[in-house]
Amino acid sequence: MTQTAAIDPRLFRQALGSFVTGVTIVTTRDPDGRPVGLTANSFNSVSLDPPLVLWSLALNSLNLPAFRDAGYWVVHILAAGQRDLSQRFASRGADKFAGLDYTTGPGGVPLLDGCAARFVCRAAFEHEGGDHAIFVGEVVDLSIDTAAPLVFHGGQYGQMMPAGRRPARPEDAEAGEFGRYFTGHLLGLAYNAAFADIRREYRRRGLRGSDYTVLASLGLGDGLTRDGLVSRAGNGGVVLPEDAIDRLVARGEVAVEGDRLHLTAQGRAQLAELVTVAETTQRQLDERLTPAEMALLHQLLEKVSGAPETA
Ligand SMILES: Cc1cc2nc3c(=O)[nH]c(=O)nc-3n(C[C@H](O)[C@H](O)[C@H](O)COP(=O)(O)O)c2cc1C
Incomplete structure (x- = not known):
C-alpha cells in the first residue's frame, strides 16, 4: 500500500483525537489459556443484521497472536468510573488480570463486570488495516447497564454531559x-x-x-x-x-x-x-x-x- 506523503503523522493523530469516542477493553484467552486484553477506542458498529462489530489492533501488540487465534473475544464498553481499569489495560505487557475479579464466557473468554455494556463476539473476519489488524466479530451475547460511559477526546478521558438547554446570551x-x-x-x-x-x-x-x-x-x-x-x-x-x-x-x-x-x-x-x-x-x-x-x-x-x- 502506498503512503500519502502529504499527511503529517502528528497532525493526523491530533485530528483523529477530535473525534469523541467511548473506551473499551477487549479481552480473550491466549492459546495457553491465559486471559489477555487491552484498552481500545477503535471499536465501532458494522452491521445490525447480522449483528457485527469491529475494532483494530496494532500489529506490534503483544496480544496480536492471541486475538488472531481466538474463537471468541469480548468488547467491554467502560463506565465513567472505570478509568483506572482503562489505564491498567493500556499498559503494555503487564499482567492486566492480576488480582482482578472476572467470570468466563464461551471458549473461556474473560468477562469483566461494572461496564456500561458488554458484547461477546464470535471471531468472524480479520482484515488488513495498514499498521493495524481489523477484527470483525459477530455478537452472540450482550449485556447493558445504566452506568454512564467513559469518554475519550484529544488524548484525555472525559465524561458525558447531555447538551441540555442553550447557555445564557446577552x-x-x-x-x-x-x-x-x-x-x-x-x-x-x-x-x-x-x-x-x-x-x-x-x-x-x-x-x-x-x-x-x-x-x-x-x-x-x-x-x-x-x-x-x-x-x-x-x-x-x-x-x-x-x-x-x-x-x-x-x-x-x-x-x-x-x-x-x-x-x-x-x-x-x-x-x-x-x-x-x-x-x-x-x-x-x-x-x-x-x-x-x-x-x-x-x-x-x-x-x-x-x-x-x-x-
Ligand atoms: C483510550 C485508549 C485507546 C486505545 N485504543 C487502542 C486501539 O484501538 N488499538 C490498539 O491496538 N491499541 C489501543 N490503545 C493502546 C493499547 O491499549 C496499549 O498499547 C496496550 O499497552 C496494548 O497492550 P499489549 O501490547 O499488551 O497488547 C489504546 C489506549 C488507550 C489509552
Missing part, C-alpha cells in the same frame, strides 16, 4: 429573560435548597446562621483567635455580626481561653448533630446525581467560586 437581558439564566441566580437557588434542612435544624435549636458559621469554623480549627475566626468566616463569604462570638459564649457553646476560642462539649455536640443533618442532605444529593455528575458539579463549583480545586 440578548436574554433585553428580553427580560436573563435572570432565569443568570448563573448567580441558579447558584443562589441551589445554595438555598442544599442548606434548607440544616437551616431548619439550627433555627429549631434557637441558633442563627452566624452561630452555625462560628460553630462550623471552630469545628474545622479549634483554638482560633477572634480575628482568625472572623477571617475564616469571611473566606466562606459570611460577615459575622459584632455579637456573633459572644452570643455563643453566653450560650455555653464556645469558651474563651486567653485570646483563643474553643468549642465546649455542648458546642461540639450541637455541631455534631448539625453535621449529621448535612450528611443526610449530601446522601440525598448523592442519590439524585451519578458519581460522575457529582464529581463534575464539585469541579465546576470550585471553578466558579475560585476555591482551590481538590484532586
